[in-house]
Amino acid sequence: MGELSVSLLRLGYLLMLWLFVLAALVTLRRDIYGTTIRRRDASPGDRSEPKKRARVGRPAELAPAAVATPAPAIPPLAANLVPPHAGAQSVNPSSPTRLVVKTGPLKGTTLPLTRAPVVIGRSSTANLVLDDEFASGRHAQLVPRHGGWVLEDLGSTNGTFIGRERIAAPIEVTAGQSIRIGNTTLEVLR
Numbered sequence: 001m002g003e004l005s006v007s008l009l010r011l012g013y014l015l016m017l018w019l020f021v022l023a024a025l026v027t028l029r030r031d032i033y034g035t036t037i038r039r040r041d042a043s044p045g046d047r048s049e050p051k052k053r054a055r056v057g058r059p060a061e062l063a064p065a066a067v068a069t070p071a072p073a074i075p076p077l078a079a080n081l082v083p084p085h086a087g088a089q090s091v092n093p094s095s096p097t098r099l100v101v102k103t104g105p106l107k108g109t110t111l112p113l114t115r116a117p118v119v120i121g122r123s124s125t126a127n128l129v130l131d132d133e134f135a136s137g138r139h140a141q142l143v144p145r146h147g148g149w150v151l152e153d154l155g156s157t158n159g160t161f162i163g164r165e166r167i168a169a170p171i172e173v174t175a176g177q178s179i180r181i182g183n184t185t186l187e188v189l190r
Contacts, residue, residue: 095148096175096188104184105131113149113188118142120181121154134158134182142173142188149173149188158182 099118101109111118111128119126121139130139136156143150152170153160160167161180173179175190 096173096190098189099128099142100187100189101128102178102185102187104182106184113142113144115144117144119154120186121156128186130181130184132182132184135184139181140179143170145172151179156181 097113099111099113101107106128109128118128119138119141120128120130120135121137122130122132122135123137126138136154136158138154139156140151140153140160143152149172150170151160151162151167151173153167162171162173162177173188175188177188179186179188
């Protein structure tokens with residue numbers, strides 16, 4: 001092998017080493033600072049205010065982002081959903097209308113419950129993004145059904161709890177019930 005070949009081989013190994021170091025630094029940064037989420041605008045045509053990036057875990061910055069649009073595809077209970085146009089005539093008067101974070105990094109955040117499913121988890125595609133190491137990416141979902149709301153665990157590792165009971169199947173929730181996901185406690189309110 002010539003001197004040029006050995007030099008190019010050394011340079012290639014050095015380049016691969018630096019790429020590995022940069023990848024490790026990016027991973028560490030993501031682990032230390034958490035997932036960044038983008039603020040979802042109320043209307044796509046309104047560009048009066050520039051989009052800001054907020055880190056998960058700062059309730060004051062996340063309050064506007066928590067009132068978000070529904071996540072894309074939510075298949076599990078789609079057959080039993082109340083159609084959006086049937087909203088007013090089929091709504092149960094004692095049905096919960098908002099979800100409030102009682103404990104955890106997002107304490108004080110309120111998410112209104114509309115007639116669309118609400119996905120809760122660590123994933124940036126969730127409606128309520130939790131900065132909780134014990135929550136799964138798509139941990140649980142609240143789905144409107146028959147004028148009320150049904151809570152379903154989406155196969156999470158650590159489970160979803162109503163009060164102290166771990167749920168094994170979809171269960172209807174009523175106003176005032178407490179939901180625990182990892183170290184975060186949520187409450188459904190009227």
